[in-house]
Amino acid sequence: MALVSAAAIGYEVLLMRLLSIIHWHHFAYMVISLALLGYGVSGTFVALARRRLQKRFAGSYMVSALAFCIAMPVCFLVAQRIPFNALQLVWEPGQLLFLSALYLLFFVPFFFAATCIGLALTRFSEIAGRIYAFDLVGAGCGALLVIAALFVMAPQNGLRLLAACALLAALMMVTEVTRTRSQLVFTGAAAAALSALLLTLPGHWLSLRLSPFKGLSQTLAVVDTQLLGEYSNPLGQLSVVASPTIPFRYAPGLSLNATHGPPEQLAVFTDGDGLSVVTRYDGALEPLNYLGATTAAAPYHLLHSPRVLILGAGGGQDVLQARYHGASHIDAVELNPLMIDLLTGPYAEFAGRLYDAKDTRVHVGEARAFIANSTEHYDLIHMALLDSAAAASAGVQALSESYIYTIEAIDAYLERLAPGGILAITRWLKLPPRDSLKLFATAIEALRRSAVHEPGRRLILLRGWNTTTLLVGNRDFTAAELDRLREFCRARSFDVVYVPGMRNDEANRYNLLDRAYFSHGAMQLLQRRDEFIERYKFHIAPASDDSPYFFHFFKWRALPELLAMREQGGAALIEWGYLIVLATLLQALVAGGLLILLPLTITGRTVFGRTGLRMSGYFFALGLAFLFLEIAFIQKLVLFLGHPLYAVTVVLSGFLVFAGLGSGLVSARLAKRPPDARALTVKPAVSAILFLCVAYLLTLPGILPLMIGWPEPVKVALALILIAPLAFCMGMPFPLGLARVQAWARDFVPWAWGVNGFASVLSAALATLLAIEFGFTVLMAAGAALYFLASLMLPR
């Protein structure tokens, strides 16, 4: 049972990885959310076929587990053949058919996995709580297992591992199913054959077929390109490509006045897209002249031999830029250790041992965590183009939380600046302006919170034709600095968007727009911020740690206008990320209603009436609330733990395991004492949940920042200690409710399961929408309120 749950959640995590590589991360999110409906639908199926299935419980369980085992790789193989192109959805509604086919395909394995669980729950309904506990603990371990596996194997090979788990689960039923020795031998031989097949499945069958529209696919279509190596870990798959005949020349934001491009480069693609480069460096600075001709070079013209902190060092372009400009010391922070391994290992010579230089220190870590732990002060903190141009232009990152562009983040960076220091952030230019103005508004807010009365005196914004660079000083910029900045821009034909004391005629000089949108926006943000943010057709209000959706620019008001002008260029302006979450929610609502609830209703396998409705409300509220709290809590701890992947894994696994233990405790107590419906109260558990939520909401924002500098293992332990009581209590209401249902009307169990599954599917998308609109605090409060509501609904 635990093996099936482990494989199911493992498959979910693995699919997220695989689909992110083949397609894009946001579509992976949508496909998987919908595929999880398989869980709910299976509940309905088990309810409808219960009597027949229970007669042959062991056989049905074994067949389901085997089907799950086979479906995992097979569905993935078939899905790779479906020519879905996410980028064409806007033009070609027919792509929806392919998308639906993907939903259906991935629905299958989850359906079989859930059927195993549903079968066990109905067969052993008297110990449902215990089964639920194994389900949760297994799921928690499954998430950990897959993340660990992704460190040592290519993601596609993870399919073999998970299929083996499911096969093992099926084999555990062998002794129940087989009655004679020959049957046992036959089953054993069949299992051995299946295992052999899994292990020997040709590698090229499983090899990933990337969308032809991803950067890596397009690059490999160019003559003489050569894939030098592929490196994978749970953070992503890095592909290193050389192109000797038609060299890479990655120099974003390069001035049109530049006479030279970059020297030889190797391309590094993350998940088949998101290009970064490793530039050949032999110690000579002259080939790096191009690095002085980008907007990101601006701060170096205001500082002399600065101590530099580079956040998001990637392939080392920014480190080279710092070196080119005579930085006296460089600290470079990179999230993905694989990237650093590339530059200190196989490509170290090519990169001129850039990361081994004595004035350079490289740190693996997340930007905010590094800043929080650091005690050093820097003359320049530099962040440039951390997301790919493709992702930025597609507007699909709205779903991604980012703690590096929030008000609190800017505040934290400014605190680490030495006197006279500068924070410099370079981003892709979007038209009409979005990122740059949102960042400008964020910096204004951060400065205001630090009691800077005239933030405008500490801000500079400039733009080329495809990048913008924001400079934030920790003191007012001097007249001499502004003169140097103006000269820097003039020599490179960059436009000054905002400098303190700027004249109107300084704006929009070189890269002409029909109006000075950028300068106008910056001035308005300084003078009439709230009114401007309200009137602007994109969402440019600053992001905060509580709602860290910097990439969320969507406003409902602009949608009809943009959709109407879709064919006249409007399609590029639609921010799809938000719409994808909404589409996921609506699809889940319709599909869940049709596939889970309707069949149960029309076959009369439910009991309505006042009690039935209250029971339904109870399980629905629990389905929503569990994920609300889980997601809010994970996000509250992501920043604290400092590494999104490990944080999510640890917190998610912890949540599931402790919830499983809570459920197990309920089950054990119920087993000791025959269920008396009246004695089964959820009030203590719900009261504890409410108490813990309120306590955490009130204390964590104050306490966690104080402990953020503690060693990682201690922080993980602390996070688990915080999670344990909450998750433990959250594991109780479901089995308690189920026991109440058992005592009241056994036929209601599948319906309760179905309603809960339905709510869980809705919950993931709904939680994201709530967090985007109102923040995690509200999400947590909503989760707690739902638990309270549930406790009121459970009939006495």
Add this chain to the structure above:
Amino acid sequence: MNYFVSFCLCVPALLVTALASADDAQFAQRRAEMVALIEDDVRRTAQYTGLGRFDKRVMDVMADVPRHRFVPVDRADAAYENRPLPIGYGQTISQPYIVALMTELLGVTEGDVVLEIGTGSGYQAAVLAALVSRVYSIEIIEPLQRQAGLRLADLGYHNVTTRLADGYYGWAEHAPFDAIAVTAAASHVPPPLIAQLRPGGRMVIPVGGRFTVQQLLLIEKNADGSLVTRQVLPVRFVPLTGEH
């Protein structure tokens, strides 16, 4: 006997020609509809692109170039819809509206020599070919270059020369160019291309994703060699409410 053989051979040929003409007539009708649609778009975006109407020559060429011959056979039916289409190798044929807008922004005249970076299916080259004296087009994906070269020759665009090469360096032997069309944006504008642009010439680069153009970068080289760049939003959209 000979007459009979000739007759037998001619009948199918005539039939094929007749069917092709019927086919062409049907596509011509759809092409006219597409042009009407573009003209409508142009009127609506006039205030923002600064172009009240496109040059009649450009629109005439758009009405004349058989776009359905530049898309994969199974996509021919969609050729005249105002949208981009995939042509294989992760590349696309641009939306007709964007092709017309780019051609218009290039401001070409009859005697001009034009360089195109990124031949793709050859459609943009064909449109330009009908307006200028010579088009040089460079493609880096070998099968696309080969197919486009054959297609353009087959359709009679003899003033287009394609080659498989690195577009970054332009085509120095035929420089300077009166106009340069770059069909996909790189991280920066290659300095050699700017060098190969004749004073008074124009370069246009669409910026954005494969299926959605975010802006068009128009670079104009003044007589003194200085550059002016304009960033043209292809859509009628002002980011502030209450402003039109």
